[in-house]
Amino acid sequence: MFERFTVNARGVVVGAVEHAARAGSPVVTEEHLLLSLLDREDSKAAFALASLGVTDHRAELVAELGAARRRGGMSKADADALAGIGISVDEIVARVEEAHGPGALTVGAPAGKARALRRPSFTKGAKGVLERALRVALGRKQKFIGDEHLLLALMVVPGVVGEVLAEFGGSYGGVERVLFGEAA
Numbered sequence: 001m002f003e004r005f006t007v008n009a010r011g012v013v014v015g016a017v018e019h020a021a022r023a024g025s026p027v028v029t030e031e032h033l034l035l036s037l038l039d040r041e042d043s044k045a046a047f048a049l050a051s052l053g054v055t056d057h058r059a060e061l062v063a064e065l066g067a068a069r070r071r072g073g074m075s076k077a078d079a080d081a082l083a084g085i086g087i088s089v090d091e092i093v094a095r096v097e098e099a100h101g102p103g104a105l106t107v108g109a110p111a112g113k114a115r116a117l118r119r120p121s122f123t124k125g126a127k128g129v130l131e132r133a134l135r136v137a138l139g140r141k142q143k144f145i146g147d148e149h150l151l152l153a154l155m156v157v158p159g160v161v162g163e164v165l166a167e168f169g170g171s172y173g174g175v176e177r178v179l180f181g182e183a184a
Contacts, residue, residue: 004134004144004145005144005145005146006144006147008043008045008146009133009147009149009150011036011040011043011147012033012036012040012147012150013033013130015036015039016028016035016126017032017119017120018036019032019035019036021120025120026120026121027120027121027123028120028122029125029126030123030126030154030157030159030160030161031069031160031161033126033129034154034161034165035062037049037147037150038055038058038061043146043147043148044146044148045147045148045151046147047179048151048174048178052169052170052174052175053168054165054169057168060168061165064164064167064168065164068160073160075159129153129154129157130153132157133145133150135153136149136156137149140180148175148179151170151175152175152176155170155171155172156172
């Protein structure tokens with residue numbers, strides 16, 4: 001599948017690996033793919049993110065991703081649903097951190113020196129984004145996978161990254177309108 005990736009799409013994957021390595025994460029996640037997409041310039045995905053105003057909110061977006069990581073990868077929607085039945089995720093996180101230290105629930109935390117020296121592997125979710133990008137490209141009858149397909153794939157996969165993108169103006173329909181002049 002990687003042979004179908006454009007230069008920009010390959011750059012996103014390499015950038016995601018670099019983000020994971022810099023963070024000391026033993027795995028590449030959907031978050032790392034998004035951060036790498038946000039780093040891109042002069043690409044279709046970069047154009048779409050800028051047109052939708054997402055790149056203007058990079059700092060807030062990164063902060064929200066960090067908050068979700070601190071919650072153990074739980075989305076705001078999940079935390080709100082639990083709050084609806086009287087369970088405070090913030091209180092649970094505070095208690096766990098009080099007992100085990102700050103960031104105890106953080107997803108993708110370093111897992112020891114030996115693991116940190118190896119190249120990060122891709123999580124099931126990150127692999128799913130790459131596979132979904134192929135389906136998006138094929139659905140558009142395109143034989144290549146560009147960074148725009150990776151962006152669209154991130155938006156349709158349930159979870160924190162899609163939720164955060166939507167919160168800051170990134171939607172599947174919005175990207176389709178900007179790039180292809182149509183909405184899903």
